[in-house]
Amino acid sequence: MTSPDAGHGATEVGRVLASVASSERLRIVSTLIRITGDWDLSEDCFQDAVARALTSWPECGLPDNPGAWLTTVSKNLVIDALRRASTERNTTRRYALETEIDAQERLTAASGGEGREMLPGTSDDALDDDRLRLIFTCCHPALAMDARVALTLRTVVGLSVRETAHVFLVTEQTMQKRLVRTRAKIRAAGIPYRVPPAEMLPERTSGVLAVIYLLFTEGYSSGSGAELVRSALAEEAIRLSRLMVTLTRHSTQLPEVLGLLALELFQQSRAGSRIDDDGDLVLLEDQDRRLWDGAAISEGIAVLASAEEERQRLGGVPGTYQLQAQIAAQHATAPTAAATNFHRIAELYARLGRVSPSPIIDLNRAIAVALAEGSEAGLELLDILDRNAHLADYHLLPAARADLLRRGGRFADALPHYMRALELAPSDPERRFLQRRIDEMRTTAQTPSSTAPPGGPPMQVDAT
């Protein structure tokens, strides 16, 4: 223990505690869940340990190893709680916990060192496994997508119930009920707390990445309502992606995990220029590229390069996140919108469509083809998409058609498609954007002498 008066004021203690609690929480909670099987108990005991640190550390001084302190106190609280509710099953779990911890403490004592962790399996790989177990369990496909996201936010990211509720725009009580129900299903349905075996790993890892990317895109542009950028959530998703890179560093899934991280970095690099001062959407091509975060772009390029390196080492074709990141890299590295390599982007969308067929990817490809070869080539591809029932209510399809027509100078033809897009658009900034275009079309259509099409290039789906 360091001396209590050695400059560790309450602020300093609070700062250290906040930092240690956030960096150690996942390790501690995930290991306690593995041993006790009790999610609530594990989370509660960790929170209690933090509360105790808040009173104990200012009095007794910072422990030499704050992480180990939190671990030991959390563990003791769990053992106490199990002792109080001493049913037969709890007794078994308590013995399991005590035995594992004793073994660990003997090991630490024998090595003569101060234990970095007082929990069983201190090797990095073992701790990785506990965190991965928790992540894979939260993202199990037998849980509803909303439940996966909520549980991941609560348990893996460590948001409070109130904060998690805020993300879903529901009350704290409703979220609490949902979380309880989700954890009850994990137990009742027999969802295993483990890293999936090799044959399931590719599919389940994609499932985890899908949850993280959903977190990221929810942070990036909320589907409904005016709050377009929830950047804190996007930062959490990036943090989680970095953690997944570390945790899957020996896995065949590493290239796709790196691909996801690169994709998020490229998209996040534009967060500062995607919305103007009035909260309106700024299209990718109208954005002030000087506002893009150069450090994030450089990191994205480096991460994408190591994804490609790993993929070549492991074999196989690039997955969806790597391809999307390659597309995002084309945008991020183009000096101007006009200098963007749309031929390359159209080709990447074609490959992406083969790896994971989707009408939205086809729509993006049509826009890229229009920008590379001209509006007519893009409109031909949109005609094919018009026959796809899945896109019937998707606002970006009429928006894309309207913009390609506008670029071809066919303003009167563009107008009804802009109006259809306005009807379908889900968010206020998008509706405002489309209304501006409609006003422009009405003005311009009445002055046929005008040669240059108004406004910027077509509304691109700024997701890739």
Add this chain to the structure above:
Amino acid sequence: MEYLLFIVSDPAAPTYIPEEDNIEEWVADLESRGVARGGNRLRPVSDATTVTVRDGKTIVTDGPFTETKEWIAGFDLIDVENLDEAIEIAAKHPMARFGRVEVRPVWPFE
């Protein structure tokens, strides 16, 4: 853990192809794992009878209790390690391709 697999017909699923029905292989796999706890196919809903007792009176009606385009065509009780193993087994059932399989954990009385 015990799970009951409901083998359910689905009018929207791909057409049944008898040559691709590997049910015997599936049953053999269950037997070799030692997880099978009994199962069978069921006669169609036209052979179903619904029984209700109201105010002490037994009401017997022809057909299933609800009109539906999907019906339970069979069932299998399995005893496996966890949901992942149940999912893996369910996914190999031919009716997972030509219909669907609902995996329900058995809820034993304590």
